[in-house]
Amino acid sequence: MSENEYLSAFDAESDVLKVEIDCVTPPNEEQLEGIREFICRKYKTDEVSFVIKKDPSVKGGFKLFVGDDNYDWSTLGRIRQLRKSFQSLPKEEDHDNIISLLREDISSFSLDTGFQRVGIVSSVSSGIVMINGLSDVEYGEIVLFECGIKGMVQDILSDGRTGIVLFGDEAEITEGMRVLRTRRTAGIPISSRILGRMIDPLGKPLDGKGEIGAKEYFPVERQAPGIIDRQPVNVPLETGILSVDSMFPIGRGQRELIIGDRQTGKTTLAIDTIINQKGKNVVCVYVAIGQKASTVARVISDLSKHGALEYTVIVCSTASDPASMQYLAPYSGCAVAEYFMYRGRDTLIVYDDLSRHAVAYRTLSLLLERAPGREAYPGDVFYLHSRLLERAARLSAKKGGGSMTALPIVETQAGDVSAYIPTNIISITDGQIFLESELFFAGQRPAVNVGLSVSRVGGAAQTEVMKKAVGTVRLDLAQYREMKVFSQFGGELDENTARRLRHGETLMMLLRQNKHSPMELHSQVITLVLAQAGFFTDIPPKEVKSYQTGLLGYFEREHSSICIKIDHYKKYSGELSAEIIAAAKAYKA
Numbered sequence: 001m002s003e004n005e006y007l008s009a010f011d012a013e014s015d016v017l018k019v020e021i022d023c024v025t026p027p028n029e030e031q032l033e034g035i036r037e038f039i040c041r042k043y044k045t046d047e048v049s050f051v052i053k054k055d056p057s058v059k060g061g062f063k064l065f066v067g068d069d070n071y072d073w074s075t076l077g078r079i080r081q082l083r084k085s086f087q088s089l090p091k092e093e094d095h096d097n098i099i100s101l102l103r104e105d106i107s108s109f110s111l112d113t114g115f116q117r118v119g120i121v122s123s124v125s126s127g128i129v130m131i132n133g134l135s136d137v138e139y140g141e142i143v144l145f146e147c148g149i150k151g152m153v154q155d156i157l158s159d160g161r162t163g164i165v166l167f168g169d170e171a172e173i174t175e176g177m178r179v180l181r182t183r184r185t186a187g188i189p190i191s192s193r194i195l196g197r198m199i200d201p202l203g204k205p206l207d208g209k210g211e212i213g214a215k216e217y218f219p220v221e222r223q224a225p226g227i228i229d230r231q232p233v234n235v236p237l238e239t240g241i242l243s244v245d246s247m248f249p250i251g252r253g254q255r256e257l258i259i260g261d262r263q264t265g266k267t268t269l270a271i272d273t274i275i276n277q278k279g280k281n282v283v284c285v286y287v288a289i290g291q292k293a294s295t296v297a298r299v300i301s302d303l304s305k306h307g308a309l310e311y312t313v314i315v316c317s318t319a320s321d322p323a324s325m326q327y328l329a330p331y332s333g334c335a336v337a338e339y340f341m342y343r344g345r346d347t348l349i350v351y352d353d354l355s356r357h358a359v360a361y362r363t364l365s366l367l368l369e370r371a372p373g374r375e376a377y378p379g380d381v382f383y384l385h386s387r388l389l390e391r392a393a394r395l396s397a398k399k400g401g402g403s404m405t406a407l408p409i410v411e412t413q414a415g416d417v418s419a420y421i422p423t424n425i426i427s428i429t430d431g432q433i434f435l436e437s438e439l440f441f442a443g444q445r446p447a448v449n450v451g452l453s454v455s456r457v458g459g460a461a462q463t464e465v466m467k468k469a470v471g472t473v474r475l476d477l478a479q480y481r482e483m484k485v486f487s488q489f490g491g492e493l494d495e496n497t498a499r500r501l502r503h504g505e506t507l508m509m510l511l512r513q514n515k516h517s518p519m520e521l522h523s524q525v526i527t528l529v530l531a532q533a534g535f536f537t538d539i540p541p542k543e544v545k546s547y548q549t550g551l552l553g554y555f556e557r558e559h560s561s562i563c564i565k566i567d568h569y570k571k572y573s574g575e576l577s578a579e580i581i582a583a584a585k586a587y588k589a
Contacts, residue, residue: 016047017215020065022055027062039066045215065184065217119143119179122161127322128367129164131179137162140221142187144180147172150202151179152186152324155368163368165324167202185221188332189214190339195283198300198314201328206316218339220331224390231396233430236461237348237405240276240518241269243448243511246470246528248433251461252346252403253394257425259410259417260435260447266409268515269433269446270350271299273407275306276518277348283340284312285349287333290326290356293318306516323367326360334391334404341395341402349392353409354385358421375420382424389428417452431455444508445515450477466521468572469528473507480504499537506536509544521570522563523552529580535588551587559583 019039021027027035032050039048043066055063060075119133129151137143141153143164149172155163166173188203191214198207201220205212233251250256250273258266274284286303288296296316303309313336317329330351337347351357358381365378373379385408392406408429410422415437417426426432431454440447459467483501487493493501510531513519519527527548530536539547556563562579 016049017043017045017066018049018051018217020051020053022053022058022063022065024054024056024058024060026052026054031062035062035064039064042066043215119162121145121173121175121177121179123175124170124173126367127166127170127324128364129166129170129173129179131162131164132160134162134179134181135160137181138185140185142182142184144182145173146178146180149173152328154364155370165327165364165368166322167324167328168322184217185219186328186331187217187219188335189216190218190336191215192340194313194336196310196312198316199332200321201315201317201325201332203332207314216339218335220328220335221387222335222338222391224387225393225395225399229396229399230393231401232460233394233457234460235394235403236463236466237273237282237346238276238280238521239269239273240520241272241446241513242519242524242527243446243450243513244269244433245462245466245524247450247474248431248448248453248455249457249459249462249466250405250407250455251394251457252405253392254431254455254457254461255389255392255406255408255429256455257408257410257429257432258435259412259422259426259432261412261415261437264435264437264440265446265515266411266435267295267299267352269435270352270407270409271302272516272518274303274312274348274350275308275516277311278306278308281346282311283337283345283347284308285333285337285347286312286314287330287349287351288314288316288318289329289351289353290317290319290360291352293320302516323360323363326357327364330354330357330388334388337404338391341393341404342400344400344402346402347404349404349406351388351406351408353411354425355411355421358384377420381421382428385425386428389425430457443512445512448511450474451481463521463570465525465566465570465572465576466528469525469532471528471532473528473531476500476504477507480507503534503537505541506539506544507531509541510536510548512545520563520567522555522566525566526552526555526562526580526584529577530584533577533581535581535584551584554587555583 017039021035036048040046058074061078062073064071064073119131121129122132123130134143137153137156139153139156143151143153145151149166149168151164151166153162154165157163189212190203191212194212194214197205197209197212199212200206203214233253235252237250237252238245239250244250258269260266274286277284286299288299296314296318300309300314303312315329315333315336317325333349333351337349340347358377361381361384362377366372366376370378389406389408392404394403395401408425410425412419412422417423417434434449434452435447436449439449479500483497483504487501510527536544536547562583565576
C-alpha cells in the first residue's frame, strides 16, 4: 500500500479495526458481510473499516491483512490448506474409512493464516540468515520462518540470495527451513491504549500488564513530510530547565541534539523535559537503545514517581537484545510518535542513544559483508539517521497541525564532537546542547556548555516574555568564562572586571537545578529579570540557590497575580519588570 493509500485509510476513531483486502475482483455485498462477521467474531469488535486493493497475484478469492495477521483466502491458498489436511489420511489398504474421513475433513475444514511464496535457508550465523528463493521479496519486508521467528530483509544480492536479520534466537533456525513472505514491511501494532506501556520494537508488551489491544498496523519506515505539509517551528516546547529555555529554546517540531560524554546528565535532561510536559497535552516517547535493563527500570520509576508515565510510551531494546532489535527500536518509536502526530497531537520523542544505534547498524552491515568505510561504519550510516530525524516536523493545519519534536542523544569520547557519528548528527539536527564533563564534576548541573551549545531555531520558538527577560545572559556567561581563565593568572582586578566575575558566578549558580525539578515559566522569568537587574550579585554565591528558592516561594504566596500574568499572557512590559523588582525589594527588606 502506498503512503497516500495508507493515510487515506485512516479512521478518525482509533477503535475502528482496519482490514485490507487484496483481490482481483472486489467482493460483493454478501461476501463483504461474511468477511465482516468473521472479523468481528475473531477480534471481538463491532466496527470494521475495509481497504480494498487490487492485486493480480491473488488470482481468485481474497487475502486479508488484519494488523499482524494475514489470512490467505485465495483459490491457491484454499487448495494448499485442503491438501495439507489430507496428509493425515490412512494408507490405501484402509479403503472403508477413506470416504468418511474425506467427508469429515472437508466438513471441518477451516481457513487459517497462509502464505504464497517460499524461500529456503542456506546458511545462518551471528543473527544473519541467507536464503535462496523469494526472488520478488522487497527490501525491508518482514519474513516468517517455519519455527515462528520473524526476520527482516536487509540484503538482496545479484546471485539470487537474500540476507535476513533475525528478530529472535538463531538456535531455532536450521539449514533447509522454509521462509514465507508476509508482504508487509516492518511495522508495529498500535492504538491510543499504548500510552503508559513499555513495548519492544515489534510492539510486544514488556511490562507484564497484558496485551495492548492494538487495532492498527503502523509501518516503522515512512517518508518524512514534505515542505508543503509543514509549517514553521514557532511554538515553544518548554523543558523546564532554565539554561535551555532561556538560551537554547526548543520549538515543537524541532530536532535538538543532546551531546556529551557518558555520565554527564544527558538522559536526566531528556527525562526532565518529559516530566515538564505534564498537563500540556504532549505525548512523549522514550526509546532506549542498547541501555542496561536496570537503567531503563530507573527511568520508568522516575517517570512513574512524577506522574509522567501515563502520557509516555517506552520503546525498549536493551544491551542483551540482538543488534537487529536495537537497529529497529528508534524507527518503531518514531512510528508511535507519528501515529499521534498525524492525529493532530503534539509529541516529544527521545532517542537514547543514537551512538549505540549506529554501532548496531555497523554490526549488521559487517555481518552482511558490506564494505566498511570510515571507522568501519557502512557508507549509508548518514542516511540511517537522516531519514529518522527528518520525520520530526510541525505539520500544516491541513494535515492536522500535529508535531513531533526529537531529542536525539549522542555519547562522545573525551568531549570529541568532531568524531564521525557526532558530526553526522550535528549536521542533521537544528542545534545541540553540549554537556561538559568538567562543569558536571564541578557541581554545575545541568552541565550545559554555553559556548558549544546552540539552537538554530532560536528566539522564534520563545514566548515574548522569555525572549525579553533573558536579555544578555548568554553574552554575560561567555564573558565570564573568558575572564575567569585570565583571572587565574593572578594580579589585581579592576572594579568593572571584578563585578562582571561576580555577576557571572551568580548566573552560574542560578542556572543550577536539581534533577526532576523543572521550573514553571513564571519562576524562570522572575529569576532572569532579577538577575539582569543585579539583584543577586551582592549575595554570597553559596547562598544564591537557597535565596532564589525562598524568593520564588514568596512570589507564589504573596504576589500570585504576577505569576498568573506571566503564565497566562506571556507578554513582557516595563511595568511587569518594575512589579517584579519592587516585589523582590520588599522581600529583601
